[in-house]
Amino acid sequence: MKKSDGISAIAWTVGVVAVWELAALVLAKGLHDPMAASKLPLPQDVAATIAREGATLAEAASVTLSKAAIGFAIGAFVGYMLAVLMSVSRTAERIAFPYLIMSQMIPVLGLAPIIFNLVRNMDASRIVIASYITFFPVAANSLSGFKSVDLEKRQLMHSYATGLPTTYAKLMLPFSLPYLFAGLKIAAPMSVTASILVDMLGSKSGIGVKLLYSLYGGAMDVFWASVLVSAAMGILSYALVLLVEKICLPWEAAAIASAGRAE
Amino acid sequence: MKMPAMDAMELIGSKPVLDTRLAVLPSRATGWTVVGPGAIDDSRSASVAGASALIEVNSVSMVYRNGKGQEVQALKNVSLDIKRGEFVALLGPSGCGKTTLLRIIADLLEPSSGSVQIGGLSPRENRLRQKYGMVFQAPVLFEWRNIRNNVRLPLEIMKVGKKEQNRRIAEQLDLVGLRNFSTSYPSQLSGGMQQRVGIARALAIKPELLLMDEPFSALDEFTRERLNEDLLDIWSKTGKTVVFVTHNISEAVFLSDRVFVLSPHPGRLSSVIDIDLPRPRNCETRESPEFFSLVSKIRRSFEGACSPALAEE
Numbered sequence: 001m002k003k004s005d006g007i008s009a010i011a012w013t014v015g016v017v018a019v020w021e022l023a024a025l026v027l028a029k030g031l032h033d034p035m036a037a038s039k040l041p042l043p044q045d046v047a048a049t050i051a052r053e054g055a056t057l058a059e060a061a062s063v064t065l066s067k068a069a070i071g072f073a074i075g076a077f078v079g080y081m082l083a084v085l086m087s088v089s090r091t092a093e094r095i096a097f098p099y100l101i102m103s104q105m106i107p108v109l110g111l112a113p114i115i116f117n118l119v120r121n122m123d124a125s126r127i128v129i130a131s132y133i134t135f136f137p138v139a140a141n142s143l144s145g146f147k148s149v150d151l152e153k154r155q156l157m158h159s160y161a162t163g164l165p166t167t168y169a170k171l172m173l174p175f176s177l178p179y180l181f182a183g184l185k186i187a188a189p190m191s192v193t194a195s196i197l198v199d200m201l202g203s204k205s206g207i208g209v210k211l212l213y214s215l216y217g218g219a220m221d222v223f224w225a226s227v228l229v230s231a232a233m234g235i236l237s238y239a240l241v242l243l244v245e246k247i248c249l250p251w252e253a254a255a256i257a258s259a260g261r262a263e
Numbered sequence: 264m265k266m267p268a269m270d271a272m273e274l275i276g277s278k279p280v281l282d283t284r285l286a287v288l289p290s291r292a293t294g295w296t297v298v299g300p301g302a303i304d305d306s307r308s309a310s311v312a313g314a315s316a317l318i319e320v321n322s323v324s325m326v327y328r329n330g331k332g333q334e335v336q337a338l339k340n341v342s343l344d345i346k347r348g349e350f351v352a353l354l355g356p357s358g359c360g361k362t363t364l365l366r367i368i369a370d371l372l373e374p375s376s377g378s379v380q381i382g383g384l385s386p387r388e389n390r391l392r393q394k395y396g397m398v399f400q401a402p403v404l405f406e407w408r409n410i411r412n413n414v415r416l417p418l419e420i421m422k423v424g425k426k427e428q429n430r431r432i433a434e435q436l437d438l439v440g441l442r443n444f445s446t447s448y449p450s451q452l453s454g455g456m457q458q459r460v461g462i463a464r465a466l467a468i469k470p471e472l473l474l475m476d477e478p479f480s481a482l483d484e485f486t487r488e489r490l491n492e493d494l495l496d497i498w499s500k501t502g503k504t505v506v507f508v509t510h511n512i513s514e515a516v517f518l519s520d521r522v523f524v525l526s527p528h529p530g531r532l533s534s535v536i537d538i539d540l541p542r543p544r545n546c547e548t549r550e551s552p553e554f555f556s557l558v559s560k561i562r563r564s565f566e567g568a569c570s571p572a573l574a575e576e
Contacts, residue, residue: 150401150403152399152401152403153403155371155397155399156397156399156403158371158390159369159370159371159390159395159397160393160417160420160421161390161391161392161393162420166420170405170416170419170420171405174405174407174408175405175407177407249407250448251406251407251408251409251448251450254447254448254450254451255406255448255450258450258451259450
């Protein structure tokens with residue numbers, strides 16, 4: 001199981017690089033496109049640029065990523081607490097849920113400048129937007145988790161005469177964790193994207209700035225390197241959530257493994 | 264060399280709880296007590312005089328509204344007594360209110376009228392004092408807790424000391440034969456094993472009363488029969504009062520001291536049957552003519568009383 005996972009990951013990576021290489025070669029050598037290097041550069045050229053620009057790219061990425069991470073953490077906490085509140089009280093849910101839906105109607109692209117105008121601070125804007133993007137999928141998924149607790153489990157707790165705090169500590173919160181992580185997995189790459197978006201609004205640092213300047217300055221090799229680093233940041237954020245989930249929810253892996261055996 | 268007398272002595276020696284309990288119980292030779300519709304109002308009709316009743320159900324009725332707003336009478340005027348240490352079954356087809364009655368005893372539902380007393384307490388007081396253990400049709404285990412921590416759950420809630428928790432967990436897992444699975448997760452166990460964990464968890468709090476709501480109905484016949492025997496073994500070792508809901512006639516006969524037969528539409532007590540099969544019961548009990556005759560008596564009572572309802576299902 002683990003071994004075949006590794007093999008498929010390698011096969012997948014090799015496949016993507018091969019297709020990319022082939023497409024870039026066809027563009028440059030086959031079609032003699034003069035813009036081939038900017039449309040789709042060869043993967044080894046991009047790799048070379050990443051190696052050359054490694055230090056500045058890493059610095060830019062860490063600015064963007066660290067703010068995304070802080071915003072993600074805040075958004076996840078707020079989202080989960082909202083879900084707890086809405087699951088405890090139907091009234092709270094009826095009041096809060098329309099606002100949650102409405103919050104998703106406002107395009108982040110429009111909201112980001114407004115936030116920046118309000119806080120006048122690039123880092124704070126990144127954090128606010130990243131948490132704004134994070135809280136909704138976390139709240140919605142966690143709430144659906146709280147609502148999925150089976151009646152018999154609640155009745156079991158009722159038979160033990162537990163109060164609300166104990167019921168939440170022993171049943172509701174642990175039950176909702178897989179749902180929380182489903183929300184976190186959606187939100188993590190989105191929070192990175194949000195942070196990059198704020199970079200582009202006139203920041204002085206961050207991977208978004210690299211993307212923008214290199215694109216306008218015609219440094220296509222740096223542009224492509226930045227795109228690749230951005231993608232890697234998104235994947236990294238997802239992988240980190242996955243790793244934490246695996247550590248926190250060991251029973252999930254056990255369930256999947258025994259389901260596999262049963263088939 | 265095997266001597267019959269030795270066997271009998273061993274029996275008494277190894278099952279002291281069972282033996283004293285048998286002595287307390289009144290004569291089992293009475294066979295049936297058929298309660299006609301006119302006699303249901305008499306709350307003593309379903310009890311045996313002289314024994315100390317743990318649970319007294321007095322003229323309990325339960326009416327609720329279904330999705331269309333119509334009133335459904337789930338239980339009508341049910342009265343019965345269950346004695347301390349007794350194993351009774353609530354038997355009947357779907358819609359007879361047997362699960363409703365169990366849930367009223369467990370204070371998961373409140374009756375529309377009538378009253379229930381459990382050791383002199385109301386069901387609510389009894390629940391708040393955490394005096395019963397409940398086993399559901401599904402095992403209702405917490406997926407995120409391993410087996411030992413599932414059994415630990417009620418002990419944590421009742422703030423039992425850590426040392427005592429571990430002692431009881433080991434004791435209960437030994438009793439249900441799952442000691443080697445204490446660190447497994449529920450998903451790694453078969454349905455029958457999961458249900459054993461549910462029983463261990465219910466027994467861990469040392470309740471006087473064990474309420475079981477069709478606990479084995481989702482299992483295959485072989486697993487069910489084995490668990491029936493295991494349950495009787497556990498019961499004889501612990502001496503709990505057990506109220507066991509089932510729609511399986513032979514299961515009810517095999518397990519119980521008395522079977523309360525309920526009929527549907529509206530749910531009501533139609534007869535009470537003393538099961539005078541000797542204990543301990545085992546696979547030979549299932550083969551005995553007395554067993555068959557009790558099963559067929561009960562089956563005939565169903566077909567006579569409510570064949571249209573059964574034909575519907």
